[in-house]
Amino acid sequence: MRLQKNTSLALYSVIEFAADPERHVSAAEIAAKYGVSAHHLAKVLSDLARADIVKSVRGAGGGYRFTGNARRLTLLDVIRLFEDFAPSATRREPGEATPVGMALRLVQSEIDEIAKATFGSITLATMLRLVERQARPAKRSAARTRGR
Amino acid sequence: MTRAAGATDAVRVRRLPRGGTRARAAASDIVVRPARLADLDPVIAIDKTVTGLEKRDYWRSVFRRYAGNGQSGRQFLVADAGGRVAGFVIGEVRDWEFGSPPCGWVFGIDVRPDMRLAGVGARMLTAICERFRRSGVQTVRTMLARDNTLVLSFFRSQGMMAGPFIPLEMDLANAGEAPARPARSGPSR
Numbered sequence: 001m002r003l004q005k006n007t008s009l010a011l012y013s014v015i016e017f018a019a020d021p022e023r024h025v026s027a028a029e030i031a032a033k034y035g036v037s038a039h040h041l042a043k044v045l046s047d048l049a050r051a052d053i054v055k056s057v058r059g060a061g062g063g064y065r066f067t068g069n070a071r072r073l074t075l076l077d078v079i080r081l082f083e084d085f086a087p088s089a090t091r092r093e094p095g096e097a098t099p100v101g102m103a104l105r106l107v108q109s110e111i112d113e114i115a116k117a118t119f120g121s122i123t124l125a126t127m128l129r130l131v132e133r134q135a136r137p138a139k140r141s142a143a144r145t146r147g148r
Numbered sequence: 149m150t151r152a153a154g155a156t157d158a159v160r161v162r163r164l165p166r167g168g169t170r171a172r173a174a175a176s177d178i179v180v181r182p183a184r185l186a187d188l189d190p191v192i193a194i195d196k197t198v199t200g201l202e203k204r205d206y207w208r209s210v211f212r213r214y215a216g217n218g219q220s221g222r223q224f225l226v227a228d229a230g231g232r233v234a235g236f237v238i239g240e241v242r243d244w245e246f247g248s249p250p251c252g253w254v255f256g257i258d259v260r261p262d263m264r265l266a267g268v269g270a271r272m273l274t275a276i277c278e279r280f281r282r283s284g285v286q287t288v289r290t291m292l293a294r295d296n297t298l299v300l301s302f303f304r305s306q307g308m309m310a311g312p313f314i315p316l317e318m319d320l321a322n323a324g325e326a327p328a329r330p331a332r333s334g335p336s337r
Contacts, residue, residue: 074301113294118310121300129307 007082009036009044014078015131017054017066018124026063044082051081068124075127076119085116178234178268180275183215183224190233191226194258210256214238221250221283223276227259227268235259237272241283248313252280252288257299273306291315 003011012034016025027045031038045064048054053073054064079085095101122130183191188211196202214224221241227234238256242248254276259268277288289311292299 074297117294117297117300120297121304123301123305126301126305129305 003079004082005040006044006047007079009034009041010048010078010082011075013041013045013064014048014053014066014068014073015124015127017064018068018070018073019128019131021066021070024057024061024063024065029063047081048078053078070124070128073124074120075122075124076116079119085112177230178271179228180225180237180272181228182217183211183226183236185211185215187226187233187236190260191236194233194235194260197261198258210238214240221280223279225272225275225279227263227272229263229268233260234263235268235272237276239276239280239288241280241285246313249287250283250285252277252283252285254288254290257302269302270306273303287311289313 013030016030016033027041028038030036031041045054045056049056049064053066053068055067056062056064093101096105188207192202192204192207195207210224214222216222216224223239224236225238226236235258236256237254239252239254241250242253243250254273257269257272259272280288288308290303290308292303294300
């Protein structure tokens, strides 16, 4: 399962916001960090605001801030806003009614269910810990470089 | 939390009630220790609140096989909050299943509803992992239903990730026949 670009942008953004819920983060800051267009990101952020996951803060120092519950909100909750998780039965394609098509659909369905279970069991709080774990070796490596 | 798959019954997950300050305070006084015979009734009661079933014979059998000092690698621990059982965890060391070096398996964990969200589950998991370590294993595993997101989330919050093994199953009533439907997400029992 490959996530669409908007979904990835939403996940990057939500994780950035959840890392520091008090801080107002601008779309431009996230766009610059992940190398995406601020215009493209604005649409994603507005979808997240509509879902009450982030809140737009106007004025100087404005931007967005996280309003969800990091211990409850899962990656799947965010992904579902942007991806179609409808069973493949609703997206009929030629060949699907053949035994080969049905067998392939069975395998695809198994993969989708596992992906859903994985995304649905990882909360933002857990994700932030994973991010921290990933950042540690990078920080250690940077410190070693500085020490030389 | 509830029992992981590998135990005998399907699990119904309910949204957890919020643990209050009292629960958090009580959790700080918790001692995780091996289960005793007197703990069996509260353990059965906790399980019943989650599954809706009272499985007295099953729990007696679990107690006979898993309670003790863990010398055989089997662990049945309870979280004791001032003399009251706040939760339990069960597991064992399994050797060389399909080439896997000995590892710890957690196949049941549950916390009394009014003691949840206070770190009791984490304390119990830490305790059983410590005992597994002392048994010489370096890995701990568990397996539960895909739709049991609550317990999946708990284990993930404790650092667990998908492992190198994939659970498979087959409907014995129709063994060898093509599955009639896509893989379902719920437990089979």
